[in-house]
Amino acid sequence: MDREELGKLSLPLxxxxxxxxxxxxxxRLDFVYAVYSGTFKSCLSTADxxxxxxxFQMSGDLLGLGGLSHGWHTSSAVALExxxxxxxxxxxLSKLDTAGESDVAQALVRLMSQEIVxxxxxxxxxxxxxxxxxxAVFLLNLxxxxxxxxxxxxxxxxxxxxxxxxxxxxxxxxxxxxxFSGFQQERLLEVDKRHIRILDLPRLASRVKSA
Amino acid sequence: MDREELGKLSLPLxxxxxxxxxxxxxxRLDFVYAVYSGTFKSCLSTADxxxxxxxFQMSGDLLGLGGLSHGWHTSSAVALExxxxxxxxxxxLSKLDTAGESDVAQALVRLMSQEIVxxxxxxxxxxxxxxxxxxAVFLLNLxxxxxxxxxxxxxxxxxxxxxxxxxxxxxxxxxxxxxFSGFQQERLLEVDKRHIRILDLPRLASRVKSA
DNA sequence: CGGAAGATTGAGCGTAGTCAAACCGAGTGG
DNA sequence: CCACTCGGTTTGACTACGCTCAATCTTCCG
Numbered sequence: 109m110d111r112e113e114l115g116k117l118s119l120p121l122x123x124x125x126x127x128x129x130x131x132x133x134x135x136r137l138d139f140v141y142a143v144y145s146g147t148f149k150s151c152l153s154t155a156d157x158x159x160x161x162x163x164f165q166m167s168g169d170l171l172g173l174g175g176l177s178h179g180w181h182t183s184s185a186v187a188l189e190x191x192x193x194x195x196x197x198x199x200x201l202s203k204l205d206t207a208g209e210s211d212v213a214q215a216l217v218r219l220m221s222q223e224i225v226x227x228x229x230x231x232x233x234x235x236x237x238x239x240x241x242x243x244a245v246f247l248l249n250l251x252x253x254x255x256x257x258x259x260x261x262x263x264x265x266x267x268x269x270x271x272x273x274x275x276x277x278x279x280x281x282x283x284x285x286x287x288f289s290g291f292q293q294e295r296l297l298e299v300d301k302r303h304i305r306i307l308d309l310p311r312l313a314s315r316v317k318s319a
Numbered sequence: 320m321d322r323e324e325l326g327k328l329s330l331p332l333x334x335x336x337x338x339x340x341x342x343x344x345x346x347r348l349d350f351v352y353a354v355y356s357g358t359f360k361s362c363l364s365t366a367d368x369x370x371x372x373x374x375f376q377m378s379g380d381l382l383g384l385g386g387l388s389h390g391w392h393t394s395s396a397v398a399l400e401x402x403x404x405x406x407x408x409x410x411x412l413s414k415l416d417t418a419g420e421s422d423v424a425q426a427l428v429r430l431m432s433q434e435i436v437x438x439x440x441x442x443x444x445x446x447x448x449x450x451x452x453x454x455a456v457f458l459l460n461l462x463x464x465x466x467x468x469x470x471x472x473x474x475x476x477x478x479x480x481x482x483x484x485x486x487x488x489x490x491x492x493x494x495x496x497x498x499f500s501g502f503q504q505e506r507l508l509e510v511d512k513r514h515i516r517i518l519d520l521p522r523l524a525s526r527v528k529s530a
Numbered sequence: 531c532g533g534a535a536g537a538t539t540g541a542g543c544g545t546a547g548t549c550a551a552a553c554c555g556a557g558t559g560g
Numbered sequence: 561c562c563a564c565t566c567g568g569t570t571t572g573a574c575t576a577c578g579c580t581c582a583a584t585c586t587t588c589c590g
Contacts, residue, residue, distance in 0.1 A: 147478040151486070161487040163437070164479060166464060173434050188478040201427065213424045216387075220431040223384050226374070227438040234445035235489035239546070253377060267358040267399040268375060269568065275362070276372040278446035283546055285570055301554090301569070450578070481537065494578055496538055512537070512587085 121192050130171065130185040130193065137175040139195040143167050146191020150183045152232050154318035160232045164188075174228060176201070177221035182228060232318065234278045242277040243287045244315040247297075251306060262309065266302040332403050341382065341396040341404065348386040350406040354378050357402020361394045363443050365529035371443045375399075385439060388432035393439060443529065445489045453488040454498045455526040458508075462517060473520065477513040 121144055124130055130141060133152065148165040162183060165171055171193070174182035179198065233242055255261030266273070270281040277284070291297045296312050298305040306312060332355055335341055341352060344363065359376040373394060376382055382404070385393035390409065444453055466472030477484070481492040488495070502508045507523050509516040517523060 149479060149483055149487075159486055161479075161483055162441070164487070167468060170430055170434075173431055176431075188483075201423070213428070216428060217424070217431065219381055220384055220387075220428065220435065223381075224431065224434055224438065227435065227442065230373070231438065231441055231445060234442065235486065257378060268360060268372075270570095271568085272360055272372055272399075275370055275446065276360075276375070280547060281569085282548085282571085286546090289570075480535090491579060492537085493539085493580085497578090500538075 121194055124187040124191045124193060126187055126189045126191075128187050130187065131181050132184045133181055135181045137172060137179050137181050137198050139197055140173065140176070140201065141171040141185070141193040141195055143169050143171065144192040144194055147188045148185050148191065149188055150185050152183050152228055154232065154236065156317040158236045158318070160235045162228055162231050174221060174224045177218045177225065182225045237318070239277075239279050239283050239287050240290070241316055241318075242279065243273075243284065243291070244312055245318075246273065246277055247304070247306065248309075248313060248316065251309070261306075263303075263305045266304060332405055335398040335402045335404060337398055337400045337402075339398050341398065342392050343395045344392055346392045348383060348390050348392050348409050350408055351384065351387070352382040352396070352404040352406055354380050354382065355403040355405055357404075358399045359396050359402065360399055361396050363394050363439055365443065365447065367528040369447045369529070371446045373439055373442050385432060385435045388429045388436065393436050448529070450488075450490050450494050450498050451501070452527055452529075453490065454484075454495065454502070455523055456529075457484065457488055458515070458517065459520075459524060459527065462520070472517075474514075474516045477515060 124146065130148065131137075131139075143165050145167055148169075148171060149161050150163045150165065150171065151159050151161045153159045163169075165185075171185045172181060172183075176198075233245055237245065250264070250266075251261040254264050268276075270284045274281040274284045288297070288299045291312070292299050296306070296308050296315075298307060335357065341359065342348075342350075354376050356378055359380075359382060360372050361374045361376065361382065362370050362372045364370045374380075376396075382396045383392060383394075387409075444456055448456065461475070461477075462472040465475045479487075481495045485492040485495045490498075499508070499510045502523070503510050507517070507519050507526075509518060
């Protein structure tokens with residue numbers, strides 16, 4: 109069993125009282141935790157106070173995996189009742205990765221951790237945002253993505269249909285279309301089918317209330 | 320860079336035509352892919368045909384990470400335009416993990432992969448389901464989870480508040496409460512605050528249209 | 531006993547879903 | 561060359577699911 113493999117690393121067992129925060133989003137990641145008893149919730153929060161619970165963990169589950177790529181916690185963990193956890197030192201894990209002759213395993217762990225974080229962002233979007241905010245986030249991400257690849261971040265062609273955007277953002281294609289039109293009305297964008305030009309990036313960004 | 324590390328493994332570069340399916344949910348995972356050019360969508364689908372796009376991938380992104388825990392693809396990947404990808408043999412990755420003296424890295428990869436899959440399930444729930452279906456999924460998962468830990472799968476106490484359930488499922492606490500009451504009205508459950516007794520598991524399961 | 535936190539229920543409203551029609555551009559075949 | 565189809569997009573009208581606000585009730589705890 110996986111749990112037992114990891115269990116060998118972690119001798120200590122610490123108690124966590126109900127309602128206590130085991131770690132908080134943004135803190136340095138010194139340990140990953142394996143739940144031994146009790147129940148936790150993992151959650152993300154936005155700047156304006158909305159909260160998205162991303163998981164409930166029970167015995168055998170691991171806490172904090174999202175942070176392995178960069179060494180910072182990407183979510184908070186709170187005990188829902190008195191609980192016990194095994195702390196697993198981050199150092200031990202990174203050492204074990206680096207010790208092996210393969211940097212590949214290490215790279216893989218990092219990439220998978222990034223994927224977890226990315227999906228968490230999408231959970232927050234799907235769970236807490238409205239149509240306008242969702243589409244704004246989508247466009248800003250895409251803009252950053254294009255820019256990072258050397259293209260203009262302000263003018264580009266979408267590769268996906270309205271239906272695909274809608275599926276991604278948890279809304280119908282009609283609502284995607286309407287929201288595009290709304291943004292255009294407000295002079296935030298120019299939209300022509302799949303061609304997008306962002307006219308006012310700061311104001312578009314201000315539509316996003318989250319962190 | 321991570322990508323270059325992985326790049327060393329993957330000599331070939333294959334072309335994928337627009338609209339072509341690179342791999343499909345449920346197929347055996349022989350390769351993970353690194354996108355070299357073009358754009359892909361990754362998606363999950365339900366039994367009744369709903370589709371949830373979980374990501375759009377561009378150059379440098381990896382495709383198929385969710386399947387690493389058990390060797391089956393957990394999502395489908397479709398090219399949105401003509402594209403090129405580096406196939407990375409699954410065998411190479413698992414060998415590299417197992418070769419090292421640490422089974423820990425291997426266990427870690429497996430656990431992280433499971434976490435990715437779990438989050439994908441939640442994406443599908445948040446993106447495509449209605450209140451009743453969401454709560455039914457939640458209860459069924461919880462039931463399975465309790466059962467797996469040796470408790471009764473049909474009668475248990477919730478550890479979390481209505482608000483926390485609501486946050487998890489992307490609905491308000493009031494809607495959670497009303498939906499519980501609705502289920503009780505229909506004789507699917509007995510609910511008393513946090514105590515739940517499932518009266519008709521099959522009928523509850525039939526409320527869930529997804530895979 | 532009083533206060534606080536959680537749960538339930540009701541009433542009204544609003545956002546986004548559904549259904550439908552019209553439009554547009556690309557590709558195909560007569 | 562034009563007519564036709566087809567997929568994708570836009571827009572409109574209507575509807576409904578779930579959100580908001582609010583009141584009530586219970587349980588727990590000081």
